[in-house]
Amino acid sequence: MERAQWGAVVMDERGLLDRAQAGNSAAFTALFDQYQRPIVNYLYRMVRDREVAEDLAQDTFLKAYRAIERTDGELNFRAWIYRIATNTAMSYFRRKRLVQWIPFGPGTPDRGKDLRLADRIGESELIEQALAKIGPSHSSVLLLRHHQGLSINEIADTLQIKSNAAKVRLFRARKAFAQAYEVLAAEQEHA
Amino acid sequence: MDCDHVRQLISEGFDRQLTVNERALIAEHTRGCASCARFQHALRSGLDGIHRLPEIVPSASLWERVHTETSSSPAMTPAGVMRQAAGMIGAAAVVALVAAITIFLLNSHSPGSSNKQPQIASGTLGRSTASQTVVSVFNKQPSATPDETVASISAIGTSTVAPSTPQPSISVASATQFAPDAAASPTTIDEQTAEQTVVAYFHAINLQNYASAYDYLGTSLQQNQTFNQFASGYTQTKHDTVTITTTKENHLGQFVVTIYLDAEQNDGSVRHYHGNYVVALEHGAAKIVDASVVWDNPVTPTPAATTPVAACRSTDLSITAGYQGATGSMAGSIVLTNTGTKPCTLQGTAAVKILDSTGVPLQLEQTTMSLNGTDQPVTVAPQGQASVFFMWSNWCPVGTNAGSSARPITGGVSFQVTLPSEDRALVTRSTIGTGHNSIVPSCEDPSQPSTLSVAGFEAYPMP
Numbered sequence: 012m013e014r015a016q017w018g019a020v021v022m023d024e025r026g027l028l029d030r031a032q033a034g035n036s037a038a039f040t041a042l043f044d045q046y047q048r049p050i051v052n053y054l055y056r057m058v059r060d061r062e063v064a065e066d067l068a069q070d071t072f073l074k075a076y077r078a079i080e081r082t083d084g085e086l087n088f089r090a091w092i093y094r095i096a097t098n099t100a101m102s103y104f105r106r107k108r109l110v111q112w113i114p115f116g117p118g119t120p121d122r123g124k125d126l127r128l129a130d131r132i133g134e135s136e137l138i139e140q141a142l143a144k145i146g147p148s149h150s151s152v153l154l155l156r157h158h159q160g161l162s163i164n165e166i167a168d169t170l171q172i173k174s175n176a177a178k179v180r181l182f183r184a185r186k187a188f189a190q191a192y193e194v195l196a197a198e199q200e201h202a
Numbered sequence: 203m204d205c206d207h208v209r210q211l212i213s214e215g216f217d218r219q220l221t222v223n224e225r226a227l228i229a230e231h232t233r234g235c236a237s238c239a240r241f242q243h244a245l246r247s248g249l250d251g252i253h254r255l256p257e258i259v260p261s262a263s264l265w266e267r268v269h270t271e272t273s274s275s276p277a278m279t280p281a282g283v284m285r286q287a288a289g290m291i292g293a294a295a296v297v298a299l300v301a302a303i304t305i306f307l308l309n310s311h312s313p314g315s316s317n318k319q320p321q322i323a324s325g326t327l328g329r330s331t332a333s334q335t336v337v338s339v340f341n342k343q344p345s346a347t348p349d350e351t352v353a354s355i356s357a358i359g360t361s362t363v364a365p366s367t368p369q370p371s372i373s374v375a376s377a378t379q380f381a382p383d384a385a386a387s388p389t390t391i392d393e394q395t396a397e398q399t400v401v402a403y404f405h406a407i408n409l410q411n412y413a414s415a416y417d418y419l420g421t422s423l424q425q426n427q428t429f430n431q432f433a434s435g436y437t438q439t440k441h442d443t444v445t446i447t448t449t450k451e452n453h454l455g456q457f458v459v460t461i462y463l464d465a466e467q468n469d470g471s472v473r474h475y476h477g478n479y480v481v482a483l484e485h486g487a488a489k490i491v492d493a494s495v496v497w498d499n500p501v502t503p504t505p506a507a508t509t510p511v512a513a514c515r516s517t518d519l520s521i522t523a524g525y526q527g528a529t530g531s532m533a534g535s536i537v538l539t540n541t542g543t544k545p546c547t548l549q550g551t552a553a554v555k556i557l558d559s560t561g562v563p564l565q566l567e568q569t570t571m572s573l574n575g576t577d578q579p580v581t582v583a584p585q586g587q588a589s590v591f592f593m594w595s596n597w598c599p600v601g602t603n604a605g606s607s608a609r610p611i612t613g614g615v616s617f618q619v620t621l622p623s624e625d626r627a628l629v630t631r632s633t634i635g636t637g638h639n640s641i642v643p644s645c646e647d648p649s650q651p652s653t654l655s656v657a658g659f660e661a662y663p664m665p
Contacts, residue, residue, distance in 0.1 A: 138251040157252040192248035
């Protein structure tokens with residue numbers, strides 16, 4: 012336990028991470044406490060099922076627990092735990108064969124019955140539907156940036172790509188999302 | 203500029219502050235491109251919607267599931283295990299500590315009953331209201347020494363969130379959390395483990411992870427209060443800052459962690475506490491088994507500031523302005539500075555006029571431009587600033603042909619701003635221009651009026 016001269020206990024994340032990397036399970040517990048809520052919410056917005064989200068969160072933290080001692084001292088824990096969560100979610104989608112590109116726009120067959128529900132759905136549902144439309148690859152980057160508040164560099168770290176590539180991914184995701192949102196909102200308005 | 207480039211700029215506007223020129227380019231383009239205007243609107247509304255998606259609270263069972271799994275799946279290297287044998291216990295001990303703290307807060311005396319003397323009361327776990335002196339005592343074990351009053355536990359701090367989850371089953375299960383195998387289960391704890399337990403307890407409290415916090419409490423403390431009672435007690439504390447001063451082992455082999463604590467309340471006041479937390483091994487895990495904490499400074503809660511921020515008055519504002527050429531138009535900002543002594547708010551769209559050097563308004567038609575899609579009030583701190591973005595287009599005085607530019611306005615121009623709720627106008631002190639002559643927008647269509655598109659108030663500089 013680190014102490015300043017006057018006896019204060021240092022509880023910053025870096026200190027917790029250092030101790031967790033050294034095998035201190037209490038420190039890992041503290042990190043888990045700190046991140047369980049954002050990770051569960053991130054996964055929930057990805058998979059739209061609370062039970063599945065908590066299962067995936069459990070997998071995420073267990074993977075982190077088993078690997079943390081092998082990480083280096085410069086680890087950005089926030090980006091790292093989101094990376095594990097993202098990969099865990101993607102694996103889930105692959106297992107469920109849910110990864111698919113869903114075309115949308117005037118005349119596409121997908122604008123069917125679910126969109127006619129638009130008049131009964133609220134703003135949150137509209138957002139969730141638009142996120143679902145664009146697929147997990149796009150929705151993950153949007154959620155990391157605009158729901159979880161990660162910076163461009165943190166997203167790059169999370170996705171293990173360069174910062175410029177993260178910007179490109181973000182722009183493509185935003186374009187897809189804006190198009191989906193526009194179509195759904197129009198449907199809601201005219202339904 | 204093509205649509206894709208404009209959309210990329212619109213997108214980048216969510217990650218960085220765009221330059222005046224870039225904003226002018228977007229405004230100019232979206233004025234004539236309905237598709238990009240819809241893109242801008244959809245992106246702004248949609249991304250704002252993502253930001254505002256409601257959050258869910260993880261169930262208490264997630265914590266238990268993770269800890270149960272880790273207890274049965276070795277993760278640490280043998281060296282790590284040995285190094286952390288005591289630390290593993292620490293996690294459980296943290297849980298116990300949380301409960302102990304809560305207990306303290308539950309039972310209380312009325313505030314103001316004493317301004318000098320620490321107060322100790324007996325009671326059960328949990329915490330009540332901010333107006334109560336939050337101290338309770340549990341006589342469970344004899345004190346190791348006279349000055350180590352180890353028989354009480356205090357809960358300091360409260361929260362606004364009370365998990366609705368059922369009381370988690372704790373105790374023995376947590377004793378093995380993170381322990382790779384039974385052989386590694388600790389049989390003793392040390393000073394470091396005791397301190398980690400206390401730190402983790404407060405950490406959980408600050409994160410409002412009450413299930414975790416509750417799990418750090420020993421069995422006897424949990425028996426004094428259900429989880430729901432424990433969690434519901436945290437209604438007034440915003441944040442606890444704990445400082446450990448000493449840790450000593452008593453004659454029972456327990457560790458007495460002496461702390462002082464600053465508990466920031468939701469009303470902004472800070473309560474100071476000091477006391478001891480007792481950490482001991484219970485069913486193979488470090489737990490907070492007892493505590494005694496006293497409130498040092500019972501004070502009358504500071505009334506919350508309820509005075510709403512008033513609208514800015516022109517008498518408390520000064521303005522400056524500047525503009526530059528942008529794709530044939532002139533784009534710029536008027537910056538308003540709060541010269542008063544109190545914060546104030548600006549909302550809506552100001553009436554803006556451009557005056558020539560004699561103070562006569564130019565013949566312009568003001569239109570409203572939407573930049574942020576919302577009309578939220580902007581709060582301006584004393585000496586803080588807000589801005590108004592504008593674009594001036596199509597300046598065609600008599601004799602100017604389409605596609606050409608009129609002569610600069612001799613003597614420069616100044617800007618006049620009238621707040622939405624006032625009649626009194628503010629005028630920039632100095633005229634704007636180079637060599638006392640102001641540049642003007644190009645003439646696009648002499649048959650159409652010159653327009654001044656004005657956006658709503660924005661924070662300046664932009665966050």
